[in-house]
Amino acid sequence: MPHGPAEVGLGPWPGEWPQGDQWDADLLRSGDRRNVVDRYRYWTMEAIRADLDSRRHGFHVAIENWQHDFNIGTIVRSANAFLAAEVHIVGNRRWNRRGAMVTDRYQHVRHHADVPALHDYLAALPEGPVPLHGVDNLPGSLHLETMAVPERVCFLFGQEGPGLSERAREVCDATFSIAQFGSTRSINASAAAAIAMHTWVVQHADLCGDTAWRG
Structure with missing residues (x-):
């Protein structure tokens, strides 16, 4: 075949x-x-x-879950593929697992009531604080394509459509945007998450050993 x-x-x-x-x-x-x-x-x-x-990597992934966003499962699946340290669900505890394709069984998934609680958790980690970087095309956002992504970082993604909540924007240590060239205002949240995680891999992951495989 x-x-x-x-x-x-x-x-x-x-x-x-x-x-x-x-x-x-x-x-x-x-x-x-x-x-x-x-x-x-x-x-x-x-x-x-x-x-x-x-051998987990140094980045975390967090998703706001106020509207039971169907993208969450897909983001969890990508987090497993890129070997995120942890995945954080912010807001509603229940989320649609269909898109995860059972990968959540192999991933540490934590729940936080709101973004400030997530921020406090990341600040108190035993290995040292982890900065919270949100993705949103806001004025003053860093450009993902040219920024040095921290080796220890938590990427925070908002809901499909409205993006990061107002409280999340206030709590984030920084925000970054992804360059676009077409007519749409934003790209799919799960696509943005995959781009961010892959950017971390390009800058920090060991691609020379046998721990990386290509699908």
């Missing part, structure tokens, strides 16, 4: 089973059809999370 196999994942493990705490007996027996890279085939969910935790 020129575009890869028709089925996702692998069937039952052929031959003698491997030894180690990371292996899931049920998956070895029945096959692993999950949406995970080959590195984690047949691993338990706990083992995958532990391995990810050993």
Whole structure:
């Protein structure tokens, strides 16, 4: 097949089973059809999370959730792909997980009642405070394309349409905007989040080792 196999994942493990705490007996027996890279085939969910935790990146992602924005799940999925330290849901605790494609099981997801509570949490982290950078095309915003993205930072994204709330704009340590060249005023929130996270990867991630894979 020129575009890869028709089925996702692998069937039952052929031959003698491997030894180690990371292996899931049920998956070895029945096959692993999950949406995970080959590195984690047949691993338990706990083992995958532990391995990810050993090498998570220095950025966090936060999303305001006042209107049950359907973009949240997609942002969580991108945060998993780029290996965010944590994902923060601000506002309503319930959110639409469909777009996450089960990636929230491998990601640390925290809830905060409002943006000031998120800001206080980031300021009190044991490793040191993490600045809160919002994305919005506001006057005075930094240009993402030319700014030096901090190695430790939390990207904050507002709701689709209105963008960052007024309280979020007041609390953010800085805001940045993404260059656009067409007629629309703004781009999709999940697209903006992916651009911001990839910018961090370009500036800070180790792309030379075997920890990065390309989809």
